[in-house]
Amino acid sequence: MIKHRFTGLLLATCLVSFGAAAVSADQVIKPVRGTVDAVSDNSLRITTRQGEKMVVKLTDKTRVNSISKAQISDIKADSFIGSAAVAQANGTLEALEVHIFAPELRGSGEGFNPFQSADGNVNTMTNGTVGNVVNSHGRTLTVKYHDKEKTIIVPDNVPVVLISPGNRSLLQPGTKVVLSTMKDEHGDLVARGVSAGKDGLTPPM
Template sequence: MRFSTLTGAALMLALAFPAGAQETRKGIRGVVATLDGQTLGVRGKDGTVTAVTLAPDWTVRVLVPIGVEAIHPGSFIGTAQMPQADGSGRSLEVHVFPPGVKSGEGERDWDSEPGSRMTNGTVEGEVTSDAKGRELTLAFPSGSRRITIPPDVPIVEFGPGQRAQIKPGVAVFVVAQSAGGGWKASSVSIGQDGAAPPM
């Protein structure tokens, strides 16, 4: 099943850190430490457990690997990327949205690596290949960015998951919003077959 089956609300939260809102939202990465009712505990690399309050209707998204050939002119994609000296970006990961869905369109700071950016836009013009990987241009309302996707970069799309998949030891990624000194979220992303989400 492809992630076009997800609700519009879940899609709008998919990797959408609105410009200017970085101080109230963040990506929480790690493995599930606990799940007690609607409270999810995520253990980060440093061993710290972050508590996230899940919405009553919280959903699970499974990140399913797909081939780079799924990206073509007109595709709407998002990519965490590292800015290059020539003004282009080098992808760290790519996620492909279904036709008609444009979430988080534009560019903003990202937190997967120091200095990284998230760019969401429509593939414009020709997609080319060379020794460095696939090259394309992403267009968005405020401009465009030339992007290189190295051959070893993970490319995924979102598929629907089940709450039963969220259990201790499972690698997760959560886009959380600050709330009363804590964090809240409406969805939890996991990788396929236990893989860590690439974001």
């Protein structure tokens, strides 16, 4: 019963964020977050942040990106960014984190989607191009995606990181990772993408 109530609350949050259109649980982006225990040519063993041991397959199509520290001042007009954020009553979004994409990754995941944040709550993820930037008590951004835009408030204390193309040498025991996964025909988890924290960084998204 508690689980059903919790699921209902998550979906209710989605409905607030996305208007009248119903959002089903399988539409929510749910990254796998954890720490690398071991890596081989075709698999990654991790311990999730909840303590679960997990094996995720790697393929020749698995993308690996590097996550490194950045500053709020690195967010500029025309930057292509992503931001996990909480919808506010006035229609704006308050950022939980901001990741700036390197030029080679411009366009990645463009759009506005329901997203399960690290605390388990379903919030939003906006990936798009920064238009106006107002520098006052943090940053207020207009972020354009396709033919739409959102206003995102970025407080001064929000973590900001840079996402750059990486390779599997980043996947070492102890590395903090965030994975985008899917299930194959056998029901096994396969990594479509792995974002790996550089120099001990825990990816904030």
